[in-house]
Amino acid sequence: MFDYIVIGGGSAGCVLASRLSEDPAVQVCLIEAGGTDKSVLIHCPAAVAVLAKTGQSNWKFSTVPQPGLNGRSGYQPRGKALGGSSSVNAMIYMRGQREDYDHWASLGNTGWSYQDVLPYFKKAEHNERGADAFHATGGPLNVMDLRSPNRFSSVFVEAGRQAGYFVNTDFNGAQQDGVGMHQVTHKNGERFSAAKAYLTPKLGRSNLQVITGAHTTRILMQRKRATGVEFLQKGQLKQVNANREVLLCGGAIQSPQILMLSGIGPRAHLQAMGIATLHDLPGVGKNFHDHVDVVQVVNAPKLTDLFGLSLPGSISAVKAIFEWRNHRRGMLTTNYAEAGGFIKSQASEPTPDLQLHFVVAKLVDHGRKTVFGHGYSCHVCLLRPLSRGSVKLANKDPMAAPLIDPNFFDERDDVDRLVRGFKLMRNILWQPALASYGGSETPRSAKAETDQQIEQFIRDHADSIYHPAGSCRMGSGDMDVVDSRLRVHGLHGLRVVDASIMPRLVSGNTNAPVIMIAEKAADMIKADAQDAAQPLQSKSLATTSV
Numbered sequence: 001m002f003d004y005i006v007i008g009g010g011s012a013g014c015v016l017a018s019r020l021s022e023d024p025a026v027q028v029c030l031i032e033a034g035g036t037d038k039s040v041l042i043h044c045p046a047a048v049a050v051l052a053k054t055g056q057s058n059w060k061f062s063t064v065p066q067p068g069l070n071g072r073s074g075y076q077p078r079g080k081a082l083g084g085s086s087s088v089n090a091m092i093y094m095r096g097q098r099e100d101y102d103h104w105a106s107l108g109n110t111g112w113s114y115q116d117v118l119p120y121f122k123k124a125e126h127n128e129r130g131a132d133a134f135h136a137t138g139g140p141l142n143v144m145d146l147r148s149p150n151r152f153s154s155v156f157v158e159a160g161r162q163a164g165y166f167v168n169t170d171f172n173g174a175q176q177d178g179v180g181m182h183q184v185t186h187k188n189g190e191r192f193s194a195a196k197a198y199l200t201p202k203l204g205r206s207n208l209q210v211i212t213g214a215h216t217t218r219i220l221m222q223r224k225r226a227t228g229v230e231f232l233q234k235g236q237l238k239q240v241n242a243n244r245e246v247l248l249c250g251g252a253i254q255s256p257q258i259l260m261l262s263g264i265g266p267r268a269h270l271q272a273m274g275i276a277t278l279h280d281l282p283g284v285g286k287n288f289h290d291h292v293d294v295v296q297v298v299n300a301p302k303l304t305d306l307f308g309l310s311l312p313g314s315i316s317a318v319k320a321i322f323e324w325r326n327h328r329r330g331m332l333t334t335n336y337a338e339a340g341g342f343i344k345s346q347a348s349e350p351t352p353d354l355q356l357h358f359v360v361a362k363l364v365d366h367g368r369k370t371v372f373g374h375g376y377s378c379h380v381c382l383l384r385p386l387s388r389g390s391v392k393l394a395n396k397d398p399m400a401a402p403l404i405d406p407n408f409f410d411e412r413d414d415v416d417r418l419v420r421g422f423k424l425m426r427n428i429l430w431q432p433a434l435a436s437y438g439g440s441e442t443p444r445s446a447k448a449e450t451d452q453q454i455e456q457f458i459r460d461h462a463d464s465i466y467h468p469a470g471s472c473r474m475g476s477g478d479m480d481v482v483d484s485r486l487r488v489h490g491l492h493g494l495r496v497v498d499a500s501i502m503p504r505l506v507s508g509n510t511n512a513p514v515i516m517i518a519e520k521a522a523d524m525i526k527a528d529a530q531d532a533a534q535p536l537q538s539k540s541l542a543t544t545s546v
């Protein structure tokens, strides 16, 4: 019997398992469908390109056909190993905007304003630049500047400056606007996933059991209380019990799926799937949204110090393997998206509504397509899309992928912003700093000149930049799934802690925000347990707010 069972060993799950097992009197079990994170492809930053191509440690989901993408199905990679998506992501350390969290709080989510969450970003962080008003040292998550950045990343930053943008040295500081180099979740030239930061160093704890290769099939419920978890491991159905709480950290796609498989969700949909409704919760799987993104690719065959498939490229790569093996430095410490920016699609925007990721390679089809030669790419994504979709069950088989529908471009405003964004991005890439190297836009986007043609290009090529969220929304309305302490409405002993609880996506990459959410959740869970354990008399005097 455990006190807490954590479902999913991803960004959030690793934090919870680690923080809750700090108390030796508390028994914690973590259940992860994927394997361990021992592969060098996870630890060597540049190998993210191999992970993208092979789909190793990845659920490799697809969306349902998207009318907004001319009927194409999108790709939804999700990490499947300890560390979850933080073991396969692009390692950019980003928090979003102050206004994102103030917006969450303005919806009635007490305790989630920027001032409230900043201490949790700092609690998580060890920033190698040192501490200041926005940053901290001493936390588990190592954050650093890239050790051996590609010279073209600073050329991009210079091009951004030439286009009139502020050169920002800290996107997570006083202001987000501008162009600059990213900080990354690396340590000593290696990926620093949530597993490496929080879980792996604590695996020796006798009160922490980590079960890998274990696919959760449902949450066990007794009336309105979660009492345990059923999972499938090596063809065998097994159960573990929790006497305090089950903590669902399956991510924005699988947390709603697991709830619905457990009979918690919209009654009509569960009925249609042949699942008995234990708790009718209409918001499960709704409010699903994602950062929609489009990439412009530039051919620059002579620039062989950019990543690319060629003879000189292969010679550099072989040298780089030795450099990384011996010194953890050199080309293989790249996260490819080394630089980027936050810009406004029009001057009247109060804060940036677009994000740029500059990539020191030619990126086609999420890196799944082999492209020869050298070049660079730039993404532009929409930070606060209005379109909302859903996650639904395809059937009642727990091993089946759910129906994922981000409903991209359902709202006209999303298309218009991205068209403006594409033009602003192109303007940066045409500034002298980059243009003087003589690259040429690949024909598929170069043809798009008018707004109508750009829209067509976007609908033909846009897709996720991997930040799905919102499908178990936090709030107090009828369509909300968890309250501001992340407890599932109407149930006991069950919380959801991951990207699915975001009422609205943050304006940036989502790993650090999810880690912050889990740090805050760990404190809330501990405080609530302490409160529950207090004798009734002293309870009335106690405060439990975190």
Ligand SMILES: Cc1cc2nc3c(=O)[nH]c(=O)nc-3n(C[C@H](O)[C@H](O)[C@H](O)COP(=O)(O)OP(=O)(O)OC[C@H]3O[C@@H](n4cnc5c(N)ncnc54)[C@H](O)[C@@H]3O)c2cc1C
Residues within 6 Å of the ligand: 007, 008, 009, 010, 011, 012, 013, 031, 032, 033, 034, 077, 078, 079, 080, 081, 082, 083, 084, 085, 086, 088, 089, 090, 091, 092, 093, 094, 214, 215, 216, 217, 249, 250, 251, 252, 254, 258, 465, 466, 467, 468, 497, 498, 499, 500, 509, 510, 511, 512, 514
């Ligand atoms: C390719 C890619 C690139 C990205 N790049 C960046 C970036 O550079 N910077 C950034 O900040 N963010 C990035 N992100 C996003 C970020 O990594 C995620 O938002 C974040 O990791 C999500 O955390 P989570 O805890 O919500 O879910 P996850 O980390 O995905 O964790 C969910 C876990 O639950 C497990 N699980 C699911 N279903 C079951 C089940 N039935 N039984 C047992 N276990 C289950 C999964 O295997 C997984 O380990 C990227 C994501 C991807 C996929």
